[in-house]
Amino acid sequence: MNTSYDVKFWEIRRNETSKTPSYVIRWKVGGRQKSKTLRTKALAESFLSDLRQAAKQGEAFDMETGLPLSMLQAKSARTIFEFVRAYIAMKWPHAAAKSRDSASDALATLLPALTKDRPARPEAEILRTALRKYALLPDGKRPDVPTDMAQAIRWIEGASLDLVDLGETRVVRLALDALALRLDGKAAAPNTIARKRAVFHAVLEYAVELEELSANPLHKVKWKPPKTTETVDPRVAVNPRQAQELLTMVTYVGGRGRGRRLMALFACMYYAALRPAEAVGLRLQDCHLPAKGWGRLTIDVSRPEVNTKWTDSGSTHEERGLKHRGRADVRPVPIPPELVKILRQHIEEYGTGPDGRLFRSERGGVIGSTAYTEVWQEARALAFTPAQVASPLARRPYDLRHAAVSLWLNVGVSAPDVAERAGHGVDVLLRVYAKCLDGHKEIANQRISDALTV
Template sequence: MTEWSYTVRVWAIRKRPYRKPYQLRWQVGTRPHSESFLTSGLAESRRAELITAARAGEAFDVETGMPKSRVQKDRDISFYQHARNYMELKWDDAPAKTRVGLAETMATVTAVLVKDTKGMPDANAARGALYGWAFNKRRWDQEAPEDVRRMLAWYSRNSLPVSALSEAPAVRKALNACAKRLDGKTAAASVIHRKRAVFHQALSIAVEDGLLTENPLHTIQWNPPERVEDELDPECVPDPAMAEVLLEAVAEQGARGRHLKAFFGCLYYGGARPAEIVALGRDDVRLPRRGWGKLRLSESRPRAGRSWTDSGEAHDRKGLKHRPRAAVRWVPIPPELVALLRWHVTVNGYAPDGRLFRTARGGMVQESGYGEVWRRAREAVLSPDELKTKLAKRPYDLRHAAVSTWLSSGVEPQLVAYRAGQSVAVLFRFYAKFLKGGDDEANAKISARLAQRRAPA
C-alpha cells in the first residue's frame, strides 16, 4: 500500500564528475531520494516540479519520492485496460447474470471514451466485440475472429487514459452513453441507474488503484432521467379471474402450451420467480391427494448464456435471490396448483434428472419458449384495446398477481414477504398500492371502534 507524506525537503543541485553530473537530492518523510541528469536544465526542471508540488500541498509517495500527480501519471493506463482489469476483478465472485450486466456497462462506456473517432468501428459491431470478447473473461483464451481482433486493437490504441476521467466532459460523455440505447432512444430508467452504479464502482476501483484521486461522480452535475417508480403499477396485474382464463389459454397453445400450464401455475398460485421453477424437481414438490401442498425452492437458474457461466451451461446455478446459497424456502400451494401439478406429472412424468418441466428435447425451458406461448395466450384472451396496455404483458406478472392476491386476502405482510422470497421493506415499497387497497376496510374498523367509545354506558 502506498505511503504518502507531506514532509518534503528539496536541496540544491550539486555537480559531480560522473556521466550524469547534475544530481538532485530531496527527502520525503525520513527517506532520502536522488536523481542524476545530463544537463543542469533537466535537473532544474525536476527540482522546480518537486518544489511546486510541495508548495501546493500535494502528497508525496515515500517509496518513489514523487508527488502524487507524477505517480498517477506514471501509473496511468487506458480505460479499455482498466475495464478489463475491473472485469477480471469482479468475475469469479459474480453470478453469470451479473457478469452480463457488468460487461454491458463496460462496453457502453468504453465505446465512447476514445481520443478521436478516426477509423472508429461501426457502433453495433463494436459493441458486440467489446461485450462478447473484450469483457468476457471466459473468452480471453480463445482465438477471436479477425474482424473482432481489429476492432479491439483499435479501442486498445484509442481509448482515453483513466486520468482523463478526472475531467467532467469525459464523465458526462460516459453517463450520456449509459442513458441511450444503440438506436439513440432513451434507455429505461432502471437500466440507466444500473449502468451508472456499475460505472461508479469501476471508478471507485480506479481510485483504489491510484489512477484517480477521487471518484468524479461525487462532484459532477448530471441529471439522469427520473428513475422508474418503485411501486408496482396495478395496470400490469391480472385479477384472479383473468389469471385463470390466461392459464386456460396457455393450455390451448399446442403441446408446448399444455406442458407449460403447470409452469405458469407455479408463478400464479405459488408466487415463485420463473428462474426458481425451471429446475423444479421431483423432490421439490409435496402433492397430497387433497388439501394444500408445498413447493421447496432452493436455487435459482437464470439463463445467462453458455459463455457467461462457469459450467458452460446456458442456465447459471445460484442460491435464492438475496438469500444465502444454502437457503431453502418452503411455499404452501393451494389445492388448485396441487391438482395442476399432479395432472402434469401424470401426463408428462419427470425428466431423467427428475425435473418437472423440460423442452421437447429434454432441455431446460427458456424465456424465448415460454414467452412465445404467453404472448399467444394473451392475444387469445385480451381485447385489441387490452393488448395495447401493460396488462399481464409478461409471465412475471403472474407472480405479481399472486402477491397482490395474498395481500388483498388479508395475509400478514411478513408472511407474504417470506412466501414471495422478499424482505418486508421491499414488499411495502413495491406493492404499496395494493397495501393501500385496504383503506376502506381499515377506516370502517376504526370508525366502529370510535363509535363504541361514544356509546352511552
C-alpha cells in the first residue's frame, strides 16, 4: 500500500452538472487529485471534516483511494462490530474524553442487540463489560483482556450482523428498542435514550459518507422516543438566604478544614453561575479582585471529570475549552463584592497551585466530584430541615448554578446578558429556565385583565 502525508483540501462546491442537489469534496493526496460527491451539504461537510481531522492528527492517507487509514479500515469492515470499532478508531484522536465515554456507553448498549442467534451467548453484564473496558477502546488504550472477556468478545465478533443489515428497518428497530431499556429491563431515562440515539445516528451517517449505506435508515423508521426534559425544576433553586446558609455550613464539614477549603468553590457556582468543571479549573490569572466593588472572572478553561481510560493524559480531569464554544473563546463574568471578598480570603488562606489554580485537594491535585459532593451532602443536612433534605432543593452542587441564573432572570437582568454570563445561547437559556421565572404569569394575567376592562 502506497501512503502519503502530503494532503491538500479545497472548499466544498455545488455540483453544477446535476439537476438534483449534490456537493463535491475535492482533495489531493501525494499530488493525486481525489473527489467525492455526496447528496447533501451536511454529509459533504462531515466527510471533509473527517478528512481534515485525520490529516491534522498526522494520519497517513492511502494514495489509491485517497482515504486516511482509519477510513480505509471502516471501508473494509463487513460486520457491524468491525465497522463500529473502525468508527471509534477514526473518531478517537479528535474527540473529547466525555464524548469518547458517551459513544462507548451507547455502542455497548446497541451492539449486543445487533447479533445473530448463536449458542453460548454471554450474560448481558459480561457483554457490556467486555465492550466497555476492552473491545471499544482503540489498540493503544486497550489493556490485557482476561479470558472470560476474550470469550465474550469472540462471541460478539462471530455473532455480529453484517453491515448491510443496517439498511433493514427491522434491524434498526432492534437497536432503537435496545437503547430504550436499561440492563435490568426497565425503561431508560429519556435524556439517556436521546444521547444514545444521537451516537447511533452518527455511526449511520458515517456509513452513508463511506457509501456503505445508501441513506440513513433512521430517517425512514417511525419510532418516537420519549420526550426529554430540558427545563430546570424550579424546586432545586435556593434563595439567597438559603445559599448563604449552605455556604456557611460547608465550612463546618469535615476535619482539617476539608469543607472550609471548598467553600469558595461552591461560592463561584452560586455567585458567578460557574459550572463545576469551570470552577475547579479557575486560576489566579483568571480573576480580577479589586479591594472594593465588583470584580470579574475570565473563564477560558474547563476540567470535566472522566475515567482515565478515556483521556489522553491519563488524568481524571481533561483540560478543555468552554462548553459549546471554540477552544480559544473566553467568557467574562462580572462578580459581586460578596464573591470578590470570599475569593480574596481563600487565596490569602490557601494560596494557589504552581499553575495558578485556586482550588486544590490537600495533596495539590484537581478536586474530584466525589470529594466536593460528599461535603455538599453533609452541608445540606446541617443547613436544611429534614423535609428540605428529602426534597430536590439544592440536591446537587450544580443546582447552585441553576439558582444563580434563576435569580438573575427574576430580578430583571436581560436574557442576553444572563446568557452571556452563564455561557448559554439566549434561546437555550429561556427554554431551560422557563419554569424558574417567578411572577411572570401574574404580570401577564394583569395585563390581559387591563386590556379586557372597558
